[in-house]
Amino acid sequence: PSVAFVILIAWWAIIIGEQHGRRGITASAVLLLLAVVLWGRATVVYLSEWHDPRSVWYKAVQKSPDPDVYHMLGAQYLNLAQRLGVKPRGDRLPETEARRLAATVWEANPQLPALLAEWTKGQHGGQVEEVFQRHLWTLAWGAFESSLHSKGTRAIPALYYRRGTLLLDRGDLQGARKEFLESLDENKRSTVTTAREDALCYNALGDVASKEEDYREALRWYRMAEDKQRLASETWITGIDKSRERMEGIVALLPGSAAPGKPDNPEACYLLAVRYLDAAEKLGATPPGTPLPQGKAERLANDVWSSDARLQPLLSEWKAGQHGGPVEKAFQENLRTLAWDLLERGLRTKGDHPMASLYFRRGMVLGVRGNLDGARKEFLAALDEASRETDINAQHEVIVVSHDALGVLAWTASDYREALRWFRMAEEEQAQFGGRWVSDITAKRKRMEALIASKPGS
DSSP, X not given: OHHHHHHHHHHHHHHHHHHHHHHHHHHHHHHHHHHHHHHHHHHHHHHHHHTOTXXXXXXXXXXXXXXXXXHHHHHHHHHHHHTSSSSOSSSOXXXXXXXXXXXXXXXXXXXXXXXXXXXHTTOOSOXXXXXXXXXXXXXXXXXXXXXXXXXXXXXXXXXXXXXXXXHHHHTOHHHHHHHHHXXXXXXXHOTTOOHHHHHHHHHHHHHHHHHTTOHHXXXXXXXXXXXXXXXXXXXXXXXXXXXXXXXXXXXXXXXXXXXXXXXXXXXXXXXXXXXXXXXXXTOSSSOSSSOOOHHHHHHHHHHXXXXXXXXXXXXHHHXXXXXXXXXXXXXXXXXXXXXXXXXXXXXXXXXXXXXXXXXXXXXXXXXXXXXXXXXXXXXXXXXXXXXXOSOHHHHHHHHHHHHHHHHHHHHHTTOHHHHHHHHHXXXXXHHHXXXXXXXXXXXXXXXXXXXXXXXXXX
């Protein structure tokens, strides 16, 4: 059409020139120049839309009510949000792109300077970046809602899948499950039903169940996703076999469902141990932080004490709103014992595979038991193991939390100068790595400085 329009203008100019002579040629030239200016301006605007950091879909929604346009805009916002934070999905958004995006999306937001300052310091996943990431999620959800409301009876399974992914990123597991199931139903209605959409949803539902610590349900979904992908001879989900194997390993470790003769999966040992330790911390009359939700507590008790006579008394206590009783205390201690056994088994079977977090957790268990020397040994081993860790984010986290833990051990032993040394290291490293793994590290460092100042010669 553009070429045809140019030819039309040239033909029109020739006709005018032939009919009106020199005056016609002059008028044609003026009009032609005006057309070129207007055409050039429109082209510049058009090209700028393609270079908008929010993608070309941002301007497209202002020109078309098509649900796919809103869907694609939401998908772009979601993709951008996923490439931010402490643990981005895929490659982190390059800083130049992130700055352009922030300057556009938050052009009039007073938090923009603080966000740019975080990035200048190399800090990722900071408080302001989290706010910015949530804002992108909000924009994505708004676009998805517009797509949903305008699509009518048209089947768009990918829309529901992306809505579920967004809710999963936000931590809304129930909402995410609902959207993934809707996507499966939508795919059945679609005239172009694809195995890919089913496989992606099965895998996502496995992720939801895994986060809910319903490992048997997670394994069921992972197996379905793997089967669907294998039958299609495709690789839409890289690592689905690893997810399935890890979940099989966890299920095999659950009391009463071990697989005799099959070697322990060290990662499964670690993950289940962490589940037990975290749950033990969230039980009791006055747990630090948020108590363990009753649904999770009951599922855990049924997994661990399925054949224990104390299961029903424990469940009865919880239903009556009673916490901190002797049965629950016994359950807590049993969880810690099981966790230590799993950490031991993981250590025996991990081989040369670096698992710095495993040593760190062992140190935490020994520290709670009062075995300070044993805990110190494990934290130092975690630091040594971290030097071989291939995941840079995991490496940084273990370094910071281990130095912090060594500081706590020294503090417990009243060696304040040693504690201060470790706390300073952890604080400096956390700032250098751009993380927020130990939220109270500055307060600890100041506390040590105050204690040392109040006790000269200590």
